Amino acid sequence: MAAYCRAGAIVVSILSVFADVDRSWAAQTKPQDALVLVTSHWRETRMSSHGLVVGDGSLVVALYPAVFDELAGGRHRLAKRVTVASPYWGDVADAEIVASDARKHLAILQVPWRGHPSLRLAGDKSIADADRMMVVGMPRVIEMLSGKSRGPVDASALFQEATAGVDYVAVREGKPSFVVLQGGGEISLPWAGTPILLPDTGRVAATVSSFLVNGGAEGEVLNRMGELVDRVRGVEPVTASETEHPLTENAREAFLLTVRIAALFGNEKYEETAAECRKLIELRPQCFYGYVYAAIAAEELGQASEADRAVPGGCGSIA
Amino acid sequence: MKSGRSCAVVTVLLFVGPLLAASQEVAPEAALVIVTGRSYVGEVGGNGFVLGDGTLVVTCDHLVFEKSASGGHRADMLVTVFSPYLGDACEAQVVASDEELDLAVLEIPWKGHPALSPADANALAAAGAGRVIGLPMAIRHMTDPDFAGGEAETFEPDQEELPISFIGIRRGAPRFVQLEGVGRLGPGWSGSPMLVPGTSVAIGCFAAIDKRGFVGGKMMERGAKGPALSQVSGLLGEGIGEGRLRRPDVCLKSPDDAREACSLALRASRSSWPGRYESALEPVRAFLKLRPDSVFGQRVLARASEETGQKDAARELYQRALELDPNSAHTRILYAQFLGENSEPNEARRILEPLWQSGRSRPLAAIALVNILGTQKDLGRCLEILEEAVKISPRNVYLWQQMAGCRMELQGPQAALEPTTRAVELCPERGPFRGGLAQLLERTGALDEAEKHFRKLLEVEPQNPVVYYWLAEFLSKHRPQSREEAVKVAEKALSLPSRASLPREEIEKLIKRIRDPAPSTVPE
Numbered sequence: 001m002a003a004y005c006r007a008g009a010i011v012v013s014i015l016s017v018f019a020d021v022d023r024s025w026a027a028q029t030k031p032q033d034a035l036v037l038v039t040s041h042w043r044e045t046r047m048s049s050h051g052l053v054v055g056d057g058s059l060v061v062a063l064y065p066a067v068f069d070e071l072a073g074g075r076h077r078l079a080k081r082v083t084v085a086s087p088y089w090g091d092v093a094d095a096e097i098v099a100s101d102a103r104k105h106l107a108i109l110q111v112p113w114r115g116h117p118s119l120r121l122a123g124d125k126s127i128a129d130a131d132r133m134m135v136v137g138m139p140r141v142i143e144m145l146s147g148k149s150r151g152p153v154d155a156s157a158l159f160q161e162a163t164a165g166v167d168y169v170a171v172r173e174g175k176p177s178f179v180v181l182q183g184g185g186e187i188s189l190p191w192a193g194t195p196i197l198l199p200d201t202g203r204v205a206a207t208v209s210s211f212l213v214n215g216g217a218e219g220e221v222l223n224r225m226g227e228l229v230d231r232v233r234g235v236e237p238v239t240a241s242e243t244e245h246p247l248t249e250n251a252r253e254a255f256l257l258t259v260r261i262a263a264l265f266g267n268e269k270y271e272e273t274a275a276e277c278r279k280l281i282e283l284r285p286q287c288f289y290g291y292v293y294a295a296i297a298a299e300e301l302g303q304a305s306e307a308d309r310a311v312p313g314g315c316g317s318i319a
Numbered sequence: 320m321k322s323g324r325s326c327a328v329v330t331v332l333l334f335v336g337p338l339l340a341a342s343q344e345v346a347p348e349a350a351l352v353i354v355t356g357r358s359y360v361g362e363v364g365g366n367g368f369v370l371g372d373g374t375l376v377v378t379c380d381h382l383v384f385e386k387s388a389s390g391g392h393r394a395d396m397l398v399t400v401f402s403p404y405l406g407d408a409c410e411a412q413v414v415a416s417d418e419e420l421d422l423a424v425l426e427i428p429w430k431g432h433p434a435l436s437p438a439d440a441n442a443l444a445a446a447g448a449g450r451v452i453g454l455p456m457a458i459r460h461m462t463d464p465d466f467a468g469g470e471a472e473t474f475e476p477d478q479e480e481l482p483i484s485f486i487g488i489r490r491g492a493p494r495f496v497q498l499e500g501v502g503r504l505g506p507g508w509s510g511s512p513m514l515v516p517g518t519s520v521a522i523g524c525f526a527a528i529d530k531r532g533f534v535g536g537k538m539m540e541r542g543a544k545g546p547a548l549s550q551v552s553g554l555l556g557e558g559i560g561e562g563r564l565r566r567p568d569v570c571l572k573s574p575d576d577a578r579e580a581c582s583l584a585l586r587a588s589r590s591s592w593p594g595r596y597e598s599a600l601e602p603v604r605a606f607l608k609l610r611p612d613s614v615f616g617q618r619v620l621a622r623a624s625e626e627t628g629q630k631d632a633a634r635e636l637y638q639r640a641l642e643l644d645p646n647s648a649h650t651r652i653l654y655a656q657f658l659g660e661n662s663e664p665n666e667a668r669r670i671l672e673p674l675w676q677s678g679r680s681r682p683l684a685a686i687a688l689v690n691i692l693g694t695q696k697d698l699g700r701c702l703e704i705l706e707e708a709v710k711i712s713p714r715n716v717y718l719w720q721q722m723a724g725c726r727m728e729l730q731g732p733q734a735a736l737e738p739t740t741r742a743v744e745l746c747p748e749r750g751p752f753r754g755g756l757a758q759l760l761e762r763t764g765a766l767d768e769a770e771k772h773f774r775k776l777l778e779v780e781p782q783n784p785v786v787y788y789w790l791a792e793f794l795s796k797h798r799p800q801s802r803e804e805a806v807k808v809a810e811k812a813l814s815l816p817s818r819a820s821l822p823r824e825e826i827e828k829l830i831k832r833i834r835d836p837a838p839s840t841v842p843e
Binding site: 168 | 426444484485486487488489490491494495
């Protein structure tokens with residue numbers, strides 16, 4: 001009975017008196033500025049989905065199944081190697097999985113960035129009361145990388161957004177746990193990992209994590225993520241970045257080059273991969289990504305000495 | 320329902336003290352009822368529970384409306400409520416429903432029936448677990464002829480307690496409750512109350528087993544789901560009044576023969592179906608000995624008598640049922656149907672017209688009335704009624720089917736196309752509607768469309784030789800280049816178990832005709 005009283009008090013607060021700090025927020029960051037492309041690598045396979053920068057810019061929310069390899073019915077679990085590409089900075093970084101929760105379908109990645117635009121979290125009451133929510137993502141990029149679309153993606157059509165009615169918000173122990181958006185089918189698999197935002201404030205409520213047979217989409221509420229991160233020693237608390245962060249020059253161009261490189265490499269077009277790598281190295285000489293892919297492409301083309309030259313001083317990480 | 324039964328209950332409340340019991344603490348099982356919905360194609364049954372002052376029953380929407388498995392069809396049914404506590408059965412009226420939530424509230428005339436209280440939003444939030452209590456054995460015996468488990472109609476409640484997984488809210492208001500896991504919940508449990516454990520406070524009404532997935536389709540969670548009872552008040556609106564949601568200070572006492580009577584009523588109801596009426600006679604007669612003034616009993620016996628050739632007895636029983644409750648929509652529809660089939664259409668119209676005009680059970684009254692008017696060839700009036708009825712119940716496939724029939728008679732096949740197309744959209748899984756549309760399209764010269772539907776019928780009814788016969792015949796008439804395919808399709812019809820409506824000889828004749836077409840009669 002004590003448990004009932006406790007839960008009751010909490011839920012009453014959801015329905016009526018949640019501290020709602022949304023109104024004090026002045027929108028500076030556009031939702032798409034905090035979006036990143038998360039790519040996991042394991043042997044010959046690569047999987048890409050959306051990620052979302054939160055806090056001081058060093059944390060990325062990703063989907064659990066996008067970064068872990070598991071086998072249905074067994075206990076096998078392998079943390080895949082993960083890279084994060086930012087369309088805002090036109091940069092790519094290795095990421096470390098610092099926290100995860102299979103039940104919530106979430107993983108938190110740490111990247112060596114500070115000051116990357118990040119989104120602020122919506123208050124629990126705003127989430128509970130919301131009638132409609134919106135998602136912003138790069139579904140065309142995901143479709144291209146998964147081989148479902150071969151068409152080029154240009155910078156002006158990089159981001160798409162969609163709005164949907166809230167079917168329901170699931171409340172567990174008095175707190176919003178996940179959100180279900182109404183069907184229509186528009187928000188489908190290529191939208192996995194995108195932020196679910198409150199349209200009025202631009203604050204992020206959840207991240208798209210699964211899709212329902214009726215065409216609806218489900219997303220885990222990110223307010224609970226703070227508890228996940230707080231359990232990890234050495235990780236900064238989730239507080240939003242306050243730094244000014246102008247869009248980096250050539251950022252979109254550099255980002256789209258990384259996407260094209262991944263897509264061409266996935267299609268075994270190594271000469272074209274090498275050509276795109278050269279362009280990326282020119283734009284981002286400090287970024288490992290162009291060098292690593294140039295080296296692997298050269299190796300695939302049987303140009304061992306080219307491969308050696310492409311990776312100066314052991315820089316970089318994975319492919 | 321302003322019925323004789325209601326009057327009897329009022330009398331009991333005023334003058335017969337010993338039949339009342341204090342209701343401060345109601346055992347939840349006393350509030351359980353069985354709900355059946357009967358339509359033109361069959362009967363569904365499930366649990367329900369009495370709420371508030373005893374005149375409201377909460378159950379699932381899918382138990383009181385007939386629906387299509389894959390289309391938008393939704394039609395009223397004749398709803399009956401059986402009370403193991405009172406040992407009685409009565410007609411119920413749907414007073415509110417929410418299809419999305421799968422929640423329906425019925426009105427019954429049993430003021431003082433033991434009832435549950437609905438939990439408000441805060442009580443729902445305070446609940447850490449839900450106890451589902453129902454009569455799954457009795458339901459399965461009632462609805463599944465092949466079910467052999469447990470003892471029939473013992474009315475011993477079964478229960479399952481599960482932690483609350485989450486509460487689904489929309490715009491801040493609780494919509495439904497989902498429990499963690501399903502335990503033994505499954506067939507026979509729909510409509511059962513989800514209670515705060517150890518109380519008679521209902522937080523929800525179990526409706527379905529929900530599955531939540533994950534990217535890539537890996538299954539993670541299954542849970543028992545049901546609409547939140549806090550929705551009921553808003554669903555009923557101000558017209559019904561909050562007062563009816565409060566339990567009375569005293570409630571009716573359960574008679575000693577309650578379970579026996581309820582069991583007999585259920586057996587009689589289960590047997591009231593074509594081909595089984597003979598076996599309804601014994602239980603319904605026994606039931607009427609225990610409850611001589613039961614409208615339900617009189618009506619079921621009337622129907623069984625009608626179907627077993629005892630027409631005079633049937634007429635008397637219908638009239639007796641109407642005396643007991645002149646407003647009973649069930650009795651009026653069945654009696655009118657009886658009269659129509661026994662050459663008394665004018666009397667049938669006299670009974671049905673006020674029902675159609677009164678606003679109660681209008682779609683059901685419309686269908687019955689159109690059936691009668693159709694035999695009198697008053698098709699103009701039929702169309703008038705149907706045009707109005709489809710505005711009230713636009714997803715009722717039977718109304719569109721009847722409209723197609725009327726238009727066909729009055730205006731020809733072209734005019735029947737629109738309502739027939741609508742019927743197929745509403746019930747894509749039912750072969751007869753699609754077959755009718757395919758034949759209409761063929762008659763109006765829309766051969767490509769007709770062929771599409773004839774071919775689709777093979778998917779809809781793959782074991783029915785008639786649909787293969789139709790396609791073969793169509794191909795042989797209109798697609799000379801497909802003669803080989805027509806033969807193969809007809810041979811397939813021959814290989815399937817035959818139907819009374821299509822003797823094997825007919826199929827053989829068709830095959831012969833396709834193989835040896837008659838010589839052309841076109842003059843030189």
